[in-house]
Amino acid sequence: MHKNLILGTTIAGAIIAYALKPKKPKTELEAKGVPIPTTPTYLPLQIDGVLHYILSVLAGRDELEFLRAISTEMGNTINLRGFNQDFIIVLDPSSIQHILAKNQPNYEKGPEFQAIFHEFLGSGIFNADGEAWKTQRQLARPHFQTSEFRDAALINRHVDQLIKVIDNHISKSPDAPLDVQELFCRFTLDEASEFLFGETVNALELGNTEFSTAFNYAQSITAWRFRVPLWRYVVPTKQFLREIKKLDTFVYKIIDNAIARQEKRVMEQEQQPGDGKHEMKEGYDTLLDHFLSQRSEHGFDREYLRHMLLNFLLAGRDTTASLLSWTTWKLTQYPDVLAKLKQEIAEVIGPDTVPGYDDIKKLKYQKQVINEVLRLCPPVPFNMRQSVEEDLLPNGYYIPPGTPVSYSAYTTHRLPELWGEDALEFNPDRWGPERVGSIKPFMFVPFHAGPRICLGQNLAYTTAQVTLTRLLQRYDIQAKPGFEPQQVGDIVLFSRNGVEVLIRKKSISKF
Template sequence: MHSTLILGTTVAAAAVAYALKPKRPKTELEASAVPIPLVPSYLPLQLDSVLGYIISTLAGMDEMEFLRNITNKYGNTINLRGLNEDFVVVLDPSSVQHILAKNQPNYEKGPQFQEIFHEFLGSGIFNADGEVWKTQRQLARPHFQTSEFRDAALINRHVDQLIKVINKRIDTAPNASLDIQNLFCRFTLDEATDFLFGDSINSLEHEDSEFSTAFNYAQSITAWRFRVPLWKYLVPKRRFLREIKILDNFVYRIIDNALERQEERDKESKKNHETETEKHNGGHATLLDHFLSYQKETEFDREYLRSMLLNFLLAGRDTTASLLTWTMWHLVQRPDVVARMKEEILQVLGPNAVPGYDDIKKLKYQKQVVNEVLRLCPPVPFNIRQSIEEDVLPNGYYVPPKTPIAYSAYSTHRMPELWGNDVLEFDPDRWGPERVGSIRPFMFVPFHAGPRICLGQNLAYTTAQVTLTRLLQNYEIQPVPGFKPEQLGDIVLFSRNGMQVHIKKKSLIED
């Protein structure tokens, strides 16, 4: 996107916004509350701030650190107004709790958010409000209960394939570095599509699959829609719609096959109490099968099912890949942490045993490591709501109606006043029994919180811990000299330049 084009359209948008924005008289509540501090801007309609942000983003700016630096300078509740439109950011736990839990009904995704995501995610759970969201969550919750994946068999099946791919790479190029982020994205896509659809993409075997390419492109373009004024006219759409069509063709094929299976199950269930659903994957239905079991009550159509499945895929695939990627980055910097993790694995499992769900629960230090990665590198570093009615935050600041209000787990997790002067240090002992009690509610929100807390957080922990255990049992992982990841905060926190590591085969017993 050309910066001159962005400049011209932004100026035009600013003029229109200024001309059409109605003047709103102060309400009684507003008059009695404190206005949220504005981040200084020196041109009319905050054009310097808007253009500076867009151009810096195009140039590869670290947006997470950009926001953290602003809040460090101007406070933990700020108004990043642009084009005369308010955009509130809150970091303190009491305000985050107010938005996500205590007054959650007043803060929804809102029409602007939904319009940006609609072509990609439709009216699925990630993009829905009100009764639509409640219905989908109530239906999905049972499938994400711990009992659905206690034996971790599905996860281990895909870790087996991940290990095969890594071994092949080592045998082919033993001294070359490996982009472990790329592998984790393909691994979690395979696992997530298997868990959700019962039909894995197998992207570990076929790296450049149409589906994975389309899915990645759709996320990237959707993220840019948040950044650019008049995005409908500036952000590329022709290819975007072609890639969405690829996603649709795949998902609708899966849905149609599942509908056929459902018809067969309905016929069979009249003859036998044990249905195919109960037999599937050792007694575990897919999420799609789970939804279809309620079809007669809810009358889902194919489009509704398509939206739900893509929403859960977005929520489950990249977030776990992000967690594993940043865990690798921190581990290659800290051989002392790796040594403690390996010692614990040997005590609990030995050098070769494949971990099950009950085994993972015994790896206490490993869980501390994962939590510390989630603190410093939350997979969803930034999230947005919109106020419905006017409100006052616990710290006394006034929120106007219909105002975008964002919270940043990334920034909250790095506040010295909450976590101490060593806030930027990677320290898993922060989560040990001696210190964990000092972590207050809503200080730590990697999976969000309140009624919309992530349904798949237990699955994310289990996937991450099973995968880490297996990798540490089989390999020695070392840093690549001179490599440093560049944070990219689109929808999910990744590294713009991948995650390069050196990896070689080594039995855990040899350490």
């Protein structure tokens, strides 16, 4: 994206904002509240602050550490004001609890958030508010509650394919590094698409498919829409819409096939009356089948189903890939943790036993490791809401109506006043019985919290634990000498340059 275009757009946005911003007298609640500290700027309409942020992102600066540095200087409630518009960040657990739980109806995704995601996600659960969100969540919840991945069969099928890809890499290039981030994105795309659609994308086998490439492009453009003022006129649209059309072609074909199967099944049941129940292959129903079973009652059309499926795919695919990628990296940096984890797997699961759902629940230390990765590398590092009406936070700070209010799990998870002087250190023992009691509600929000807490968090834990167990049973992993991942805080926390590791097969005797 050209820097002069960014500069011109920013200045134009500042002029428009200044001209249109209404001046209002203080309300009674505002008079009672405390003004939120605002980041210092030196030019009218905070143009210098806005430009500094955008150009630093374009230059590859770490946005998340940028925010953490500001919070260290200014405290845990900050107003990143620009163009005379408030953009509030809250980091303390009491404020996060207020926004996500205690006064949750007052903090919606909001019209601007929905406009940014509209072409990509439509009115699906990730992008919905109010009754639309409630209905979708109520309909989806039973499927996530009952699909405990019995015997983790679906996950293990895709791990089998993952192992084939890794073995092929080792046989062809045994000393070459492997980008596990790219590999885990393909793996979780296959797993999530089968879980949701009943049909896998086959990204592990085929590489970067048209669907996966379009999906990645749509996410990238959507992330820039959040960053750039007047994004409707600056961020590319034509190519974006072409990629969205590719997603639609793929998803609508799956929906139409599923509808045809359902209609055929209903016809067969009418001809041979029974109890009305049916079984999918291996006794497993997909989320799509779950929604289709309620289509006549709720009037779902093809577009509604498309929105739902892509929303859950975004939520489930990249977040789990991020978790697996950062877990792998952390284990290469902490060989003592890796050795302890391998020992637990050897004692609890065995050297080559394929773990089931009940097996991985016995891996207590592994769960501690994953929680510590989620603390330092939360898959969704930053989340945004918008106030409906004016409000006061528990700490007395005033929130105007219609104002973006965000929280950053990445920064909150690193606050020394919450996590101790070793807050920046990777230490799975903080989740052990001696320390876990000090972790209070809303200190740890990798899956959000309150009514909108992630429906798929159990799926994420299960996938990560099954996959990690089987990979450590089979392989030795080491860091690539001189490699350092460059985290980027887009919609999901990934590394800009991948996560490259050295991976080799191990002998059973070494386990």
